[in-house]
Amino acid sequence: MAAIIGEIVLVLLTTVAQEILVDGVHFGISSNKDLIIGGLATLIAGILTGFVTSFLGGGSKWPVSIISFLIVLETFLLIYFQKINNPVWFSILSSLSLIASVWVGFYIHNKNKNRLKIRFS
Numbered sequence: 250m251a252a253i254i255g256e257i258v259l260v261l262l263t264t265v266a267q268e269i270l271v272d273g274v275h276f277g278i279s280s281n282k283d284l285i286i287g288g289l290a291t292l293i294a295g296i297l298t299g300f301v302t303s304f305l306g307g308g309s310k311w312p313v314s315i316i317s318f319l320i321v322l323e324t325f326l327l328i329y330f331q332k333i334n335n336p337v338w339f340s341i342l343s344s345l346s347l348i349a350s351v352w353v354g355f356y357i358h359n360k361n362k363n364r365l366k367i368r369f370s
Contacts, residue, residue, distance in 0.1 A: 251306030251312035259351070276335045303355040
């Protein structure tokens, strides 16, 4: 369940980062400003996704691993079916950066989970 909710969070936040804050993130087409803002917002989206997924998954690596696999799968399929508007190297590096940011969010949650416990008493 944590992976499903985490994937929904990732889709929503990356859509905000890449389609609402800026008008797409396309190498050679987007302005440098849009690339920086969209890129940083996407990395923040990944960190928040990793944090939320880890929180919901009780700190387990499995939900975050599933999300990482889905990012790899999506990137592979987009490249294979030629549905990308960026150079392949840009798409691969973007995906790897997103995966890394998801794991940073996982790490932040697990490093601080004793301080983040919700108490209902």
